[in-house]
Structures are given as C-alpha cells and as structure tokens.
Amino acid sequence: MPGPRLTGLGGGLFCVATMFLLGCLDQLLLDGSLPVYGALFLPVCVLTALWVRPGDVLTAPVAVPIAFATGLLVVSDGREGMLGRLMGLATGLATQAGWLYGGTLAAGVIVLVRRVRWVRRRRRQR
Numbered sequence: 001m002p003g004p005r006l007t008g009l010g011g012g013l014f015c016v017a018t019m020f021l022l023g024c025l026d027q028l029l030l031d032g033s034l035p036v037y038g039a040l041f042l043p044v045c046v047l048t049a050l051w052v053r054p055g056d057v058l059t060a061p062v063a064v065p066i067a068f069a070t071g072l073l074v075v076s077d078g079r080e081g082m083l084g085r086l087m088g089l090a091t092g093l094a095t096q097a098g099w100l101y102g103g104t105l106a107a108g109v110i111v112l113v114r115r116v117r118w119v120r121r122r123r124r125q126r
Contacts (some may be wrong), residue, residue: 005053006106007056008063011048011059014051015044015063015064016066019040019067022040025038027074034076038099044067044103045105046110049110062105072089
C-alpha cells in the first residue's frame with residue numbers, strides 16, 4: 001500500500017495538526033459548522049489508520065479522539081474565557097459524538113485488519 005509510513009507519534013501529530021487546521025478553516029469559512037467538521041474528521045481518521053507504519057498501527061485509534069477534541073476547541077461555540085471554551089468543548093463532544101465514534105470505529109477496524117494481516121505475514125515468514 002503506497003503512502004507515508006508514520007511512526008505512532010508522527011501519526012498522532014499528523015492527525016492533531018490536520019484536525020486543528022481543518023477546525024480553523026471551518027471556523028473561518030463556515031463559521032464553525034459542526035457537521036462539516038465531523039464529516040472532515042472521517043477521512044482524517046482513515047488516512048491516519050492507513051499511514052501509520054505496521055508496528056505502531058495500534059496508536060491510531062488512540063490519537064483520533066484526541067485530534068477531534070483539539071480541533072473542536074476552535075470550532076465549538078464557547079463564550080470568552082477558559083471556562084467558556086471548556087463548556088463549548090463539552091457541548092460539542094456531546095452533540096457530535098456520532099462523528100467521534102464513527103471516525104474512531106473506522107480507524108479501529110482498519111487498524112485491526114492491518115494488524116491481523118501483519119501478524120499473519122510475519123508468521124508465514126518464519
């Protein structure tokens with residue numbers, strides 16, 4: 001499968017940075033549309049799960065929810081101040097949980113399939 005081979009840390013940084021940038025872009029262009037942000041989250045999850053190298057593949061389902069929350073800080077409708085931002089984040093996580101679960105599930109399924117194939121390939125090589 002062609003494409004970048006990221007370490008676990010690199011995959012997490014890719015996912016977090018991409019979701020933060022997409023959140024900023026969503027905030028600028030669409031005034032923080034949460035459904036658009038959620039829909040953009042799904043391809044980022046798939047790419048993260050596909051681009052992490054086989055040895056670190058189990059880190060992808062851990063990184064994607066963190067990335068969702070990172071970008072949601074920009075998009076959420078929080079009032080001014082730290083407490084307002086945290087309340088907006090909590091509300092966004094509650095109302096957009098379907099996107100979060102869907103993306104995490106997609107990354108988890110891809111990761112499990114890749115891991116099983118990797119283990120089988122290593123057993124055949126022995």
